[in-house]
Amino acid sequence: METKAYFMIKMEAITGGDGHTDAVRELEAMPEVEAVEPVSGEYDLVVVAAVDAPIRIALVAKKIQAKNWVKNLHVLKLEPAAPNPFLDEVCSIPGGESINWCVQCGMCSASCPNVNKMDYSPRKTIALVRAGRRYDVLTSNSMWVCASCYLCTARCPKDVKITELMHTLERLSVRHGLHNGGATPALYRAFIDSIKGNGRVHELGMMMKFFLKTNPLAALKIIPVGLKLLSHGRMSIKPTKIKGTEQIKTMVERAQALGGAK
Amino acid sequence: MGTKAYFMINMDKKFSDDSYYLDAIRELEAIPEVESVNPVSGVCDLLVKVDAPIRVILVANKIRTKKWVKNFHILNVEPAQPTEAPKPAEREFVEA
Numbered sequence: 001m002e003t004k005a006y007f008m009i010k011m012e013a014i015t016g017g018d019g020h021t022d023a024v025r026e027l028e029a030m031p032e033v034e035a036v037e038p039v040s041g042e043y044d045l046v047v048v049a050a051v052d053a054p055i056r057i058a059l060v061a062k063k064i065q066a067k068n069w070v071k072n073l074h075v076l077k078l079e080p081a082a083p084n085p086f087l088d089e090v091c092s093i094p095g096g097e098s099i100n101w102c103v104q105c106g107m108c109s110a111s112c113p114n115v116n117k118m119d120y121s122p123r124k125t126i127a128l129v130r131a132g133r134r135y136d137v138l139t140s141n142s143m144w145v146c147a148s149c150y151l152c153t154a155r156c157p158k159d160v161k162i163t164e165l166m167h168t169l170e171r172l173s174v175r176h177g178l179h180n181g182g183a184t185p186a187l188y189r190a191f192i193d194s195i196k197g198n199g200r201v202h203e204l205g206m207m208m209k210f211f212l213k214t215n216p217l218a219a220l221k222i223i224p225v226g227l228k229l230l231s232h233g234r235m236s237i238k239p240t241k242i243k244g245t246e247q248i249k250t251m252v253e254r255a256q257a258l259g260g261a262k
Numbered sequence: 263m264g265t266k267a268y269f270m271i272n273m274d275k276k277f278s279d280d281s282y283y284l285d286a287i288r289e290l291e292a293i294p295e296v297e298s299v300n301p302v303s304g305v306c307d308l309l310v311k312v313d314a315p316i317r318v319i320l321v322a323n324k325i326r327t328k329k330w331v332k333n334f335h336i337l338n339v340e341p342a343q344p345t346e347a348p349k350p351a352e353r354e355f356v357e358a
Contacts, residue, residue, distance in 0.1 A: 006300070006302065006309055008270075008305070008337075037266075037268075037339050037340075038339070038340040039267075039268060039337040039338060039339050039340060040337070040338045040340055041335060041336055041337040041338060042270075042335050042337065043337055046268055046337060046339075074304060074305045075304055076270075076300075076302040076303070076304040076305065076306065076309055077302060077303050077304060078300055078301070078302055079300075079301040079302060079303060084284075132284055
């Protein structure tokens with residue numbers, strides 16, 4: 001791997017002759033040196049050098065320091081690349097690691113049935129994550145509008161798990177308190193609580209919990225629907241547990257420990 | 263061709279968080295006179311190369327106003343020195 005550095009050199013006072021030019025030529029003759037620029041200010045020369053793995057920048061610095069015309073030398077080591085903590089965070093959550101395989105072909109955006117309702121299309125969302133635009137991505141509605149139809153995932157030529165990625169972004173937006181999904185996170189929580197308690201969804205309990213946490217008055221609108229479901233036996237008043245509720249609970253808790261929203 | 267210069271920028275510790283660092287790089291890259299922005303470790307945090315069309319100090323003033331700049335040094339690039347080595351064509355002629 002190549003390491004790059006800038007050497008800022010202050011020269012000894014050279015009186016007469018071609019001392020300055022000779023110094024520049026001496027540096028240019030070094031194989032590690034890419035460019036030498038004479039400057040005025042706190043330093044006299046700026047040297048750009050690049051070395052490959054076994055050779056270290058410190059050795060090049062020693063070579064330059066050994067020249068008799070060098071008064072002092074400061075090394076500015078180039079940082080490998082602009083860090084992108086947001087991309088690292090997305091990649092660290094299960095489902096988010098496939099973001100690096102995207103080639104930005106736009107097949108996901110072309111396939112998405114809800115793209116017209118999204119702030120950013122799936123392709124653009126991936127591009128924004130890669131650009132480190134945490135706030136823009138997490139405050140957008142794109143991941144919340146995702147219908148989880150998996151059309152994008154099925155058609156992606158690079159096997160990017162876009163639907164999983166959208167769920168990953170949902171989790172991150174909730175974790176950072178930036179979500180723009182309206183009541184959706186509350187619905188998800190009510191659903192998971194119901195699953196943890198009974199091993200399956202208890203519709204009445206889940207909706208009651210959801211409306212109590214969001215807008216209790218909105219529940220009045222769906223009371224007629226609820227009554228119809230009850231009268232036709234499509235919804236039970238009492239929750240029923242399935243066999244192995246404990247195992248389901250353990251699975252959900254394990255998923256939450258891996259990065260799911262608590 | 264304008265005047266080239268290097269700016270050695272030290273960032274305020276308050277803004278040394280990753281996200282501020284990235285924003286600072288983007289802000290600098292958005293300045294039209296800036297040729298390259300290099301995040302470095304050493305005596306300074308950022309090494310910026312600029313090509314000032316009129317005066318370097320005008321570009322310096324643009325950067326000095328950023329809230330994350332603690333201090334910075336300007337290194338003006340001196341114009342290339344005339345070389346005494348023969349031109350390639352001449353060298354070929356001499357060798358022939």
